[in-house]
Amino acid sequence: MTSVADDLRALVRTIPDFPKPGIQFRDITTLMLDRSGLSRAVDALADTVDGPIDLVAAIEARGFAIGGALAVKLGAGLLLIRKDGKLPGKTIAEDYALEYGTDRLAMHVDACTPDARVLVVDDLLATGGTALAAVRLVRRAGGNVVGARFLIDLPELGGGDALVAAGVDARSLLAYEGH
Numbered sequence: 001m002t003s004v005a006d007d008l009r010a011l012v013r014t015i016p017d018f019p020k021p022g023i024q025f026r027d028i029t030t031l032m033l034d035r036s037g038l039s040r041a042v043d044a045l046a047d048t049v050d051g052p053i054d055l056v057a058a059i060e061a062r063g064f065a066i067g068g069a070l071a072v073k074l075g076a077g078l079l080l081i082r083k084d085g086k087l088p089g090k091t092i093a094e095d096y097a098l099e100y101g102t103d104r105l106a107m108h109v110d111a112c113t114p115d116a117r118v119l120v121v122d123d124l125l126a127t128g129g130t131a132l133a134a135v136r137l138v139r140r141a142g143g144n145v146v147g148a149r150f151l152i153d154l155p156e157l158g159g160g161d162a163l164v165a166a167g168v169d170a171r172s173l174l175a176y177e178g179h
């Protein structure tokens, strides 16, 4: 009998040298195509969450798919953390470095009620730059980050350690060695 993690791992495709030479790109589009892939992933992530969640803060773009479904499962609201320049209202923004570049994330400044219990969600944790920028945004907006959840972790890149150092309970369903 295979575990849920084994089943999910079998649905993730690895594409070498995308978007740059040397990057092993962990592609979740194949998991999304499976009829039960997303629901099994979301059920497994929900099992790792203790206590009520007011808002799932989902990170653009692939984090929207996981985070949106997890918000429904947890009975939480959905806070969209987007690449800068996409949100129409007044925003706050944070710069961050990526495994393969730099970028800036933004959220609506009034998206989070004071002390809301917020779970940051993305598909994948690599260096942690993206997730830490999301944590900084939610905290600046007055939210209480109660954890961060990912489908995939690349532990060699140190994102999990960086989140723990920032006081965030970070957990992932699948770990992949190498980049």
Ligand SMILES: O=P(O)(O)OC[C@H]1O[C@H](OP(=O)(O)OP(=O)(O)O)[C@H](O)[C@@H]1O
Residues within 6 Å of the ligand: 059, 060, 061, 062, 063, 097, 098, 099, 122, 123, 124, 125, 126, 127, 128, 129, 130, 131, 159
């Ligand atoms: O831990 P880090 O080193 O910050 O990397 C992880 C981030 O990289 C990927 O997003 P990407 O920026 O490629 O954007 P996308 O989801 O829009 O494709 C992934 O979805 C995470 O958001």
Ligand SMILES: Nc1ncnc2[nH]cnc12
Residues within 6 Å of the ligand: 023, 024, 025, 026, 027, 099, 124, 126, 179
């Ligand atoms: N190796 C990787 N695969 C997929 N998404 C990523 N985001 C950052 N690194 C990644």
